[in-house]
Amino acid sequence: MKPPARPNVRSVDVALNDSLLTALTAVVGSDRLLTAADDLIPYSFDGTAAIRVRPGAVVFPLTTDEVAACVRAAAEAGVPIVTRGSGTGLSGGSVAAPEALVLCLARMNRILEVDAENLTMRAQAGAVTMKIDEAAARHGLLYPPDPGSMRISTIGGNVAENSGGLRGLKYGVTRDYVMALEVVLADGRITRFGSACVKDVAGYSLKDLFVGSEGTLGIITEVLIKLVPKPAARRTMLALFDTMESAASAVSAIIAAKIIPCTLEFLDRTTASCVEDYAKVGLPTDCEAVLLMETDGHPAAVADEAERMAAIAAAQGAREVRTAKDDAEATNLASARRNAFSALARRRPTTILEDVTVPRNRLAEMVTFIAETAARHHLQVGTFGHMGDGNLHPTFLTDERDEAEMARVHHALDEIVTKTLEVGGTITGEHGVGLAKKPWLRQQMGDHSYELMREVKRALDPKGLLNPGKIFD
């Protein structure tokens, strides 16, 4: 059985006009320009489920100047531009627009400089997140944001979506590490925002405008990021709970005890069994909730915090608290957790992922609400997330071919979002709005701030050519 007609898929019968293709060929040569259907189909999606749109062409620039030249050519032809790195986004932010030109920056992947004196790194936008962390590690430094897709995601994509990760609780998100950006504007001008200074209050902080702008305001081509000293020690623990609520209260209690661990990750039973199925790292599959807890820093502080966290977890009803025996086991647990979303796809053909985030004292309530909502709509859900951040990823396990079930999924999502906003939460903690969260943005922002965002967009991209249809219409 094939899925029903997909309204958001459009095949392109007319290629981009010849004069634009000629102009692009003049910039990058024909071997870095794709126009055939066989080449474009694999660029019709990112990491987001059930959204596919075929672009008109894909181009692979290698330098900022080439990016600027491509942008000028597309702007002149009035063709929309969608920027893309490795295409691992989870909100559809890098899915092509119909007949758009996709600027794929994955080949602009050079790490340009590690400045171990100033604790900074300069890299092209297409540099892979993990390579950045590895380069930092060679200097005894750490680049903390570690999104699930870090093995292949690009730093430019991370900045554009303001990605989070497992260490967000203590270290924050991508925004907290961006010191300066090089950006190509909608008209092809090359601009730089920010500086290598730890303190810099000259003018508006425009770099912050571009962090999380999802390719709608400009094209990030180079980044200067902040690094931190690599912590001397870390300890990773697993706490096993018989109810999701007790896991959530353990998280709230740890935060209330004024401990800031680097990681407090949560997996429900469904998620834990899928991850264990794939990664075989010894995750328990017979308890309702698992907390992955990690503290890092000075060895003495780590020992003290680990002990207190274990005690708090036990006091909140943890059946058992296990400690990873060595660094390798700790790393394996964290990597296994990073694959949680994809591992859930083992159960059903389609996985619809949410990214709701609530104030941390409302976590237990939210977790219960998600479970009830799924049950009410007769849906299978796997929930995991960065519990320490209040960031949950309820993931509906469904089948896009089943229209009735998909309708129930959308109802359930709507209820979860409404509840999230009621308790003062946000529709997206780290994946961005893109296409997937667009319907709820106005509800969260309110009319005035929503309109103000559109005014900003119009000011920077008057022709509306940069990643059109993302964030808002």
Place this chain on the structure above:
Amino acid sequence: MANVTLKTIDYAILQQCMHCGMCLPTCPTYDETTHERNSPRGRIALMRAIADGDLEVNRTFADEMSYCLGCLACETACPAGVQYGKLFETARADIERSGINDNLSRDFWRTLTLKILFQRPSLLRAAGAGLRVYQRTGLESLVRRLGLTRLLPPSLRRVEPQSPPIAPKFSNALIRPTEVPTGTPRFRVALLTGCVQDLVFSDINRDTADALLANGCVVETPPVQPCCGSLHAHNGETKLAEALARRMIDLFPPAKYDAIISNAGGCGSHLRHYGPLLADDPAYRERAQAWDRKLRDVHEWLVQIGARAPTASPFESPVSLTYHESCHLVHGQKITKQPRQLLRMIPGVTLTELPEASWCCGSAGVYTITQPEQATKLQERKTANIIATKASCVATANPGCHLQVLRGLDAAGAKIEVAHPVSLLARAYRRETK
């Protein structure tokens, strides 16, 4: 199974890929080009487009599926459990059926190899013996020196220097049909001698028998064995692969053995899946499932039965060793700890991890012939990694990898021995009595 096409395959298998991109960093061809079409999820997107009727099986698709190594690194990396191997073989079978690749010279070589030589073991050995005469009489070097290879058609010219050195004796001359261990037998096993392994590395088959005997196994090795059909399934000839599977099951009734042993990663990966291959054949279905349960990679089996550590070293002086993983052993069969466990057991040997140990060496079946340029790039990458370990011996457990690594080291002028892990083990057992 034989009639499954991309259009008729269970659509859920295609949907299983939720295109998260976790496969991208493990794919050698994507790593080379950074081009989505050359990635696992890109290829699956093309397959899905074919299933949806949005794309035809065309020249580009055929080229793309030929460019794919079929190394299955993506299967190991895939959190969602996508069965890429199944999709890959279905796609290649679709391409064969479409006739896109047909041309006279390809047809001739395909018929000669897949339909004649790799169907008839005696004929394959006769061809092997002929090749050995050509290699050994000096005819080969004369032909090459005189530049006579230029007279060959281009397809053969490319293959000629790649013809492997044929062993002086094949497995049937080295291993008796039944061999019994000294002491009380603990197990009865069948030994599969393979095709390339038999022609080129018959000594590895002898070593395998010795290692099994040293651990209390009665070893049965029929002198003439059909090809297991791995090459056929991998190259889109599903019907031939099924016929060969039936012949294998007839020759080795699974109920007779405690285990059926394969020592070649590529063969083993295919041999474990006779059940699904013959699922539609009521006469063979159950025996095929029983076969799958009995099939063991030799390392897996030796570790499972608690192989004893040898007391002697296979080497005169302490040796630093490294291990290259055959793709179809690590990704196809998920056998990764056992070969290392056996190697660590051997006295006088220090095992150094090979960087990118599970990255394809470029051998990949007939890839060196179909995609020589990419095969060479991967070979050079592998060679550099091996040399960087400063090991004096590299162990690997698949004849294709063995040859590819050997040639790579040769071309780099590196004096590093290449050996099957079980050969080192057998050599160590043999030296115990000396």
